[in-house]
Amino acid sequence: MSLHPMSRRLMAPDITAMKRVKPIIALTSYHAHTAAIADKYCDFLLVGDSLGMVMHGFETTVPVTLDMMIMQGRAVVRGAKRALVAVDMPFGSYEESPSVAFRNAARVMKETDCGAVKLEGGRRMAETTRYLVDRGIPVMGHIGLTPQSINVIGGFKTQGRTRDQWAAIEEDARALADAGAFAIVLEALATPLAARITEQIAIPTIGIGASSACDGQILVMEDMLGLSPRVPKFVKKFGAVATAIEDAIRAYAEDVSERRFPALEHTYAMKDETEERPSPSPQVTKKPKKLGT
Numbered sequence: 425m426s427l428h429p430m431s432r433r434l435m436a437p438d439i440t441a442m443k444r445v446k447p448i449i450a451l452t453s454y455h456a457h458t459a460a461i462a463d464k465y466c467d468f469l470l471v472g473d474s475l476g477m478v479m480h481g482f483e484t485t486v487p488v489t490l491d492m493m494i495m496q497g498r499a500v501v502r503g504a505k506r507a508l509v510a511v512d513m514p515f516g517s518y519e520e521s522p523s524v525a526f527r528n529a530a531r532v533m534k535e536t537d538c539g540a541v542k543l544e545g546g547r548r549m550a551e552t553t554r555y556l557v558d559r560g561i562p563v564m565g566h567i568g569l570t571p572q573s574i575n576v577i578g579g580f581k582t583q584g585r586t587r588d589q590w591a592a593i594e595e596d597a598r599a600l601a602d603a604g605a606f607a608i609v610l611e612a613l614a615t616p617l618a619a620r621i622t623e624q625i626a627i628p629t630i631g632i633g634a635s636s637a638c639d640g641q642i643l644v645m646e647d648m649l650g651l652s653p654r655v656p657k658f659v660k661k662f663g664a665v666a667t668a669i670e671d672a673i674r675a676y677a678e679d680v681s682e683r684r685f686p687a688l689e690h691t692y693a694m695k696d697e698t699e700e701r702p703s704p705s706p707q708v709t710k711k712p713k714k715l716g717t
């Protein structure tokens with residue numbers, strides 16, 4: 425598996441230059457430890473506003489705030505040394521006007537030290553994209569299913585499954601590419617449409633539920649690890665982390681309950697203590713309580 429050939433951190437133009445050269449590998453990440461692992465394999469990490477659903481248990485991404493994005497963005501930038509880190513602009517932080525978007529995106533860049541931001545929306549975000557790019561903020565677009573618009577769309581619905589929807593979505597992609605976006609996420613898009621868009625535009629398409637026709641792929645890390653309880657059809661589970669966590673927690677609970685943990689090697693003796701440790705307290709002989717009920 426390829427690690428980054430470059431020793432410096434990747435930047436937005438490096439991602440753009442990967443189109444038709446190599447498949448672009450990306451994952452979401454919200455914390456330093458998983459970022460450090462994913463950094464070895466990914467070209468970019470996205471601090472997605474999906475963190476609202478994955479980490480905080482919200483039903484949608486709508487309640488996510490700029491402060492939440494900045495806090496997790498900082499953690500990911502600290503954990504990842506080579507991958508580009510892009511941070512999602514949350515709902516309400518950029519739609520009002522290009523200048524509001526600039527103020528908030530500049531805050532994200534300054535406070536997290538990330539290398540790019542992501543905005544949802546096609547043609548309606550083209551002016552804002554141009555405004556940010558002209559002022560030094562690399563922008564990744566996001567079209568197809570745009571979860572921040574869930575209340576208008578009426579659900580997490582696949583886009584472009586009928587041909588009459590294609591022209592508008594293709595125009596969205598072209599408008600963002602013309603406005604200077606360095607890549608575009610295509611979410612939950614019918615395969616032939618994702619292939620057409622990928623052919624038509626000069627910047628990479630990053631698919632999530634948009635087929636292998638895209639120039640790169642991204643998944644929500646907790647989904648592909650097998651940690652999320654429910655995942656969309658387009659997710660392949662590459663791990664069974666929820667099961668591994670439950671097995672470990674069950675074993676811990678049993679060990680604590682039966683006083684097998686902590687054992688001698690997990691404890692601190694006095695510095696001058698030479699004799700044997702005292703035998704366990706009489707409680708140890710008590711029958712352990714039944715677990716999980």
Ligand code: KIV
Pocket residue numbers: 452470471472473474475512566609611632642644
């Ligand atoms: O927030 C997120 O995780 C995303 C991905 C779906 C691309 O935007």
